[in-house]
Amino acid sequence: MNEAVEVKRSDDPAARVAQASEAAGEPAAPFREVEIQLYAKRKEIYPRQRIGDALGRFQKWRWLLVWATQVVFYGLPWLQWNDRQALLFDLASRKFYLFSLVLWPQDIIYLTAILIIAALALFLFTAVGGRLWCGYACPQTVYTEIFMWIEKVIEGDRARRMRLDQEPMSVRKFALKSAKHGAWIAVALWTGFTFVGYFTPIRPLLLELVTLSVTGWSLFWILFYGFATYGNAGWMREQVCKYMCPYARFQSAMFDPDTLIVTYDGERGEPRGAGSKKSGRAELGLGDCLDCNLCVQVCPTGIDIRNGLQYECIGCAACIDACDHVMEKAGLPKGLVRYSTQHALQERYAGAGIWRHVFRPRVFVYTGILATVTVALFVAVAIRIPLKVDVIRDRGALAREVEDGRIENTYRLQVMNTSEQPRRYVVSATGLDGLQVASDTAFDVSGATTQSVLVRLQASPEALKPGSNKITISVAAVDDPSLKVDEKAVFLGLGR
Amino acid sequence: MSDFYSVFWDYYIAIISIVSVVGCGVFLWMQSKRTVKVKLNAQGEPQTTGHVWDGDLQEFHNPMPRWWILLFYITVAYSILYLVLYPGLGTQWRGVLNWTQLGQYQSEVKSADARFGPIFAAFAKEPVEKIAFDPKARQIGERIFLNNCAQCHGSDARGSRGFPNLTDSEWMYGATPDSIKVTIVNGRNGVMPPMAAALGDKEGVLDVANYVLALSDSAHDSVRAARGKEKFAACAACHGPEAKGNPALGAPDLTNKIWLYGGTVAAITETITNGRNNMMPKHGDILTEPEVHLVAAYVWSLTNKPGAAAPAAAPAAPAPAPAK
Numbered sequence: 179m180n181e182a183v184e185v186k187r188s189d190d191p192a193a194r195v196a197q198a199s200e201a202a203g204e205p206a207a208p209f210r211e212v213e214i215q216l217y218a219k220r221k222e223i224y225p226r227q228r229i230g231d232a233l234g235r236f237q238k239w240r241w242l243l244v245w246a247t248q249v250v251f252y253g254l255p256w257l258q259w260n261d262r263q264a265l266l267f268d269l270a271s272r273k274f275y276l277f278s279l280v281l282w283p284q285d286i287i288y289l290t291a292i293l294i295i296a297a298l299a300l301f302l303f304t305a306v307g308g309r310l311w312c313g314y315a316c317p318q319t320v321y322t323e324i325f326m327w328i329e330k331v332i333e334g335d336r337a338r339r340m341r342l343d344q345e346p347m348s349v350r351k352f353a354l355k356s357a358k359h360g361a362w363i364a365v366a367l368w369t370g371f372t373f374v375g376y377f378t379p380i381r382p383l384l385l386e387l388v389t390l391s392v393t394g395w396s397l398f399w400i401l402f403y404g405f406a407t408y409g410n411a412g413w414m415r416e417q418v419c420k421y422m423c424p425y426a427r428f429q430s431a432m433f434d435p436d437t438l439i440v441t442y443d444g445e446r447g448e449p450r451g452a453g454s455k456k457s458g459r460a461e462l463g464l465g466d467c468l469d470c471n472l473c474v475q476v477c478p479t480g481i482d483i484r485n486g487l488q489y490e491c492i493g494c495a496a497c498i499d500a501c502d503h504v505m506e507k508a509g510l511p512k513g514l515v516r517y518s519t520q521h522a523l524q525e526r527y528a529g530a531g532i533w534r535h536v537f538r539p540r541v542f543v544y545t546g547i548l549a550t551v552t553v554a555l556f557v558a559v560a561i562r563i564p565l566k567v568d569v570i571r572d573r574g575a576l577a578r579e580v581e582d583g584r585i586e587n588t589y590r591l592q593v594m595n596t597s598e599q600p601r602r603y604v605v606s607a608t609g610l611d612g613l614q615v616a617s618d619t620a621f622d623v624s625g626a627t628t629q630s631v632l633v634r635l636q637a638s639p640e641a642l643k644p645g646s647n648k649i650t651i652s653v654a655a656v657d658d659p660s661l662k663v664d665e666k667a668v669f670l671g672l673g674r
Numbered sequence: 675m676s677d678f679y680s681v682f683w684d685y686y687i688a689i690i691s692i693v694s695v696v697g698c699g700v701f702l703w704m705q706s707k708r709t710v711k712v713k714l715n716a717q718g719e720p721q722t723t724g725h726v727w728d729g730d731l732q733e734f735h736n737p738m739p740r741w742w743i744l745l746f747y748i749t750v751a752y753s754i755l756y757l758v759l760y761p762g763l764g765t766q767w768r769g770v771l772n773w774t775q776l777g778q779y780q781s782e783v784k785s786a787d788a789r790f791g792p793i794f795a796a797f798a799k800e801p802v803e804k805i806a807f808d809p810k811a812r813q814i815g816e817r818i819f820l821n822n823c824a825q826c827h828g829s830d831a832r833g834s835r836g837f838p839n840l841t842d843s844e845w846m847y848g849a850t851p852d853s854i855k856v857t858i859v860n861g862r863n864g865v866m867p868p869m870a871a872a873l874g875d876k877e878g879v880l881d882v883a884n885y886v887l888a889l890s891d892s893a894h895d896s897v898r899a900a901r902g903k904e905k906f907a908a909c910a911a912c913h914g915p916e917a918k919g920n921p922a923l924g925a926p927d928l929t930n931k932i933w934l935y936g937g938t939v940a941a942i943t944e945t946i947t948n949g950r951n952n953m954m955p956k957h958g959d960i961l962t963e964p965e966v967h968l969v970a971a972y973v974w975s976l977t978n979k980p981g982a983a984a985p986a987a988a989p990a991a992p993a994p995a996p997a998k
Binding site for chain 2: 210214219574617672
């Protein structure tokens with residue numbers, strides 16, 4: 179896709195101008211050259227946030243997702259479940275509490291499945307809808323949107339912000355800037371606090387925060403994530419997407435000519451121009467683009483969508499909202515800038531045609547794998563039982579002869595009761611004639627703990643073949659026999 | 675090790691490291707000053723570097739933001755700071771912090787001692803009979819046992835052939851807490867000499883073996899046992915005339931059914947003929963005194979009941995304390 183971008187860009191606008199001049203019969207002007215450094219100072223971007231009175235169509239969608247994601251993010255840690263936090267990733271005791279589910283380190287495989295699902299969902303949505311994640315759901319976009327809203331409320335929209343930054347420092351400027359950064363820092367710290375609240379119980383943490391007695395790692399991580407939020411959403415903004423984010427770059431690999439992108443319909447729009455009140459656009463030979471530059475002003479990454487698809491474009495569709503508004507005012511059809519595909523632009527189809535092209539092999543493959551992994555995860559979680567057993571045979575001793583001539587082997591069972599209720603379990607062993615548990619067969623394990631249980635098994639020497647004998651050690655809950663784990667083990671005979 | 679080592683390698687490492695770090699800084703500085711020729715587009719804006727691949731793939735000029743190169747300078751500064759603070763340049767430069775792996779280890783041991791020391795010290799003051807049934811002390815003792823003793827005695831302390839069972843009634847060196855502690859600290863070397871010559875021949879050995887089995891009412895040949903009784907005098911020096919053993923020597927009691935090397939005729943014959951040499955290694959160098967105390971309490975608890983032992987042992991307990 180980088181290739182596609184560059185190829186596309188090479189068509190625009192220089193090449194286009196060159197072609198136009200060639201068409202006009204003039205020889206293409208030789209390119210001039212300048213000496214430029216490899217690093218440049220960043221140009222501040224002042225995205226214009228409001229055009230007209232109402233939010234644009236896609237801006238509404240973005241705000242909807244801002245609310246949806248942030249209500250979940252800020253709200254979830256406050257939910258309680260059976261006298262504990264409903265969602266808590268307790269790293270210190272290595273237990274993840276997810277409502278009724280308690281995950282142990284041994285359940286890390288589920289995390290793998292979740293990561294595969296997340297990756298494949300990204301592949302699928304990107305192949306079909308382009309940078310949907312970037313434009314609507316990515317925390318960088320969401321927090322930038324929130325921070326830009328604060329900025330607009332305090333400092334005003336684009337033009338006023340640009341003027342303010344030009345002004346020399348004054349009491350008013352200082353007050354506005356302090357208010358903005360103060361508000362940003364407050365949101366950022368609350369975000370950091372909420373984030374830490376997923377890893378350490380949030381209610382006691384709030385108490386510590388209120389009494390200013392937060393210390394140690396909690397304080398460090400609150401400040402760390404607070405600083406990251408403030409820095410990324412307040413200062414770094416589009417630079418995160420342009421220079422730091424790996425997703426931005428590897429999503430390119432999932433693009434193809436049928437992927438939805440934000441496009442400018444050059445054939446309809448060019449040649450651009452403001453026109454005049456006296457004569458119609460057609461008479462002046464102008465296309466539909468009024469060259470009002472609003473699409474550039476609203477762009478959070480500071481690009482001109484009319485130059486074609488560019489790697490900086492995060493697919494936020496702010497330019498679509500801006501252009502649609504202008505087209506409506508001018509009495510021209512909407513959609514000069516619109517979601518479309520490269521293929522659709524070339525072949526001049528839209529709507530149903532774009533839909534038809536959604537069904538292509540890579541989409542089927544992504545959907546197939548995604549569905550399989552998702553179903554597998556749900557099935558695996560559904561049939562998971564809250565009991566884990568590891569059998570560890572005594573390493574030092576092989577086998578011993580006990581008083582009546584029977585052979586005894588010793589095992590240590592790591593019994594993990596991953597449910598939150600205390601349970602009583604019974605251990606049994608099968609696989610050899612007359613194999614018996616010589617130690618206590620029943621034992622108690624309190625809720626969400628691991629217990630090391632000593633088990634001695636005895637067998638008569640006649641039942642044993644020399645060397646190792648395969649057996650199965652089973653542990654089952656007394657109150658619920660379906661909670662049963664069978665573990666393979668070996669029983670050693672006495673070699674003579 | 676020192677055969678392969680010379681001070682040359684210190685300088686070798688130091689020079690490569692310093693030249694690399696400084697070289698990175700110089701290279702970054704050069705790149706920050708470097709310029710490239712960029713073609714301008716029709717609007718007079720910088721556009722491409724003029725590099726073209728595959729016919730139409732052009733390299734555009736998209737300069738990185740200036741703060742980016744600052745990140746690289748920070749890594750250089752970090753390496754320099756690191757090499758000043760820590761010994762990263764061979765053994766000639768120890769770093770300002772004087773950090774060593776051994777020092778790190780010792781400081782961690784020290785902080786662990788500071789944390790756990792008082793707990794151990796508190797238990798070490800109490801007699802074994804008392805802490806043997808304190809759940810916390812027992813848990814500590816069990817952990818020490820599993821780490822140091824279970825390799826031979828088994829994680830259930832029931833031993834195996836040649837390794838005594840610590841949960842039964844037989845104590846070759848005595849069942850008192852003090853004798854258990856002596857065993858742990860100094861180890862034991864139990865030697866049973868080969869007795870075949872003293873007993874005459876194979877027949878004599880077989881006779882004594884049957885007599886030994888008869889002592890514990892195990893299945894035996896009574897004719898041979900009767901003959902063996904006379905020959906047992908050779909064994910009585912250690913095992914005692916009544917074969918009850920001698921804790922001072924570690925000679926086992928032969929009148930019970932507990933056998934360290936097996937209770938079959940074949941196994942006992944083997945023991946008598948060739949003798950046995952058994953070794954419990956000393957743990958005084960490995961375990962600290964409070965650790966020995968706690969693990970001894972754990973072992974002692976395996977063969978004693980809380981209710982019965984504590985009052986009986988209570989008057990005895992103060993006795994060893996003043997003796998020390």
